[in-house]
Amino acid sequence: METPGADSSPAMPDLDRLRARVRADQRSTSAPMLAFGVLIVAYAVLGTGYGARLDTAGGRHLMLLLFWPLATIAGLVALWLSARRRAVRGGVGEGRLGYGGATLVVILVLVLVVPLTPLLFVGVFAPMAWVAAVLAALAWWRRDRVLGAWAAVIGVLGAAEAVLLVAPGDLGAGWWWLPSLGYGALGLALVVGGIVVARRERRADA
Amino acid sequence: MTEPVPHPALDLDDAVHQKTRLALLTVLDEAGRADFPYLKKTLALTDGNLGRHLEVLSQQGLVRITKGHEGRRPRTWAAITPEGQRALTAEMDVLAALVSRFHGGPARPPG
Numbered sequence: 001m002e003t004p005g006a007d008s009s010p011a012m013p014d015l016d017r018l019r020a021r022v023r024a025d026q027r028s029t030s031a032p033m034l035a036f037g038v039l040i041v042a043y044a045v046l047g048t049g050y051g052a053r054l055d056t057a058g059g060r061h062l063m064l065l066l067f068w069p070l071a072t073i074a075g076l077v078a079l080w081l082s083a084r085r086r087a088v089r090g091g092v093g094e095g096r097l098g099y100g101g102a103t104l105v106v107i108l109v110l111v112l113v114v115p116l117t118p119l120l121f122v123g124v125f126a127p128m129a130w131v132a133a134v135l136a137a138l139a140w141w142r143r144d145r146v147l148g149a150w151a152a153v154i155g156v157l158g159a160a161e162a163v164l165l166v167a168p169g170d171l172g173a174g175w176w177w178l179p180s181l182g183y184g185a186l187g188l189a190l191v192v193g194g195i196v197v198a199r200r201e202r203r204a205d206a
Numbered sequence: 207m208t209e210p211v212p213h214p215a216l217d218l219d220d221a222v223h224q225k226t227r228l229a230l231l232t233v234l235d236e237a238g239r240a241d242f243p244y245l246k247k248t249l250a251l252t253d254g255n256l257g258r259h260l261e262v263l264s265q266q267g268l269v270r271i272t273k274g275h276e277g278r279r280p281r282t283w284a285a286i287t288p289e290g291q292r293a294l295t296a297e298m299d300v301l302a303a304l305v306s307r308f309h310g311g312p313a314r315p316p317g
Binding site for chain 2: 015018019021022023025026087088090091092093094095098
């Protein structure tokens with residue numbers, strides 16, 4: 001007869017590996033990378049063609065102001081829904097601190113803090129700093145080093161962009177598309193990185 | 207004369223220290239909750255073995271078992287409780303103290 005204290009199961013003694021396996025099953029790293037990579041690409045697209053059309057209607061500034069607060073909430077809700085679906089299909093929960101909580105925190109911060117501070121303007125003048133802050137918060141929340149590294153890279157690029165914006169000198173009206181090209185390249189890099197990580201996570205599953 | 211520091215091994219909790227239960231608590235700590243088939247697959251356990259270990263953890267209040275149905279299919283979920291998280295953290299502290307002692311580090315009480 002089996003007794004709980006004397007089993008011969010090949011349970012893995014390496015607890016770090018076990019945690020890594022659970023995270024792979026949760027798509028803990030790849031899902032935020034893919035979600036926010038797609039959002040950055042969408043921002044780049046809006047910043048060029050569609051954004052130019054909005055400008056004629058005077059809506060471009062409103063779009064720039066509201067894009068990242070709304071996109072952050074949309075991204076987190078998408079992550080929350082996909083984590084719930086994974087729980088139902090695969091039987092693994094989304095972790096002690098899930099995306100639902102993160103979404104509520106972002107909404108609360110926006111509702112409580114935004115009317116009192118010019119926080120929204122971070123999304124206008126340093127949009128990548130906003131993305132980096134959200135990814136860094138997720139990385140810290142979920143103790144994810146890979147996500148943290150991406151947040152750092154995006155943060156450095158976002159800070160460099162903000163410095164260039166306030167630096168004296170003018171690129172000229174003919175170069176208006178350059179930041180959008182940069183966002184597009186960064187978003188695509190994040191998506192490709194997310195796909196590579198997702199493949200690794202799936203291999204860990206098998 | 208100073209009191210000798212008790213050996214950290216004396217602080218190990220039998221309910222948590224057993225390797226399958228330690229692995230179960232680790233998985234549940236990371237996942238928050240997991241269903242029976244997921245735990246079976248991840249830890250390569252039999253139905254009987256998993257059930258008995260979960261029962262021990264549940265009796266200690268370290269894990270909460272929820273039975274329900276999804277459509278017609280019965281489904282059992284296990285979730286770690288705050289006591290379970292505290293017990294796992296305490297266990298890790300004791301293990302860290304043991305490793306430190308093994309490598310000739312300072313003898314210190316765990317936690």
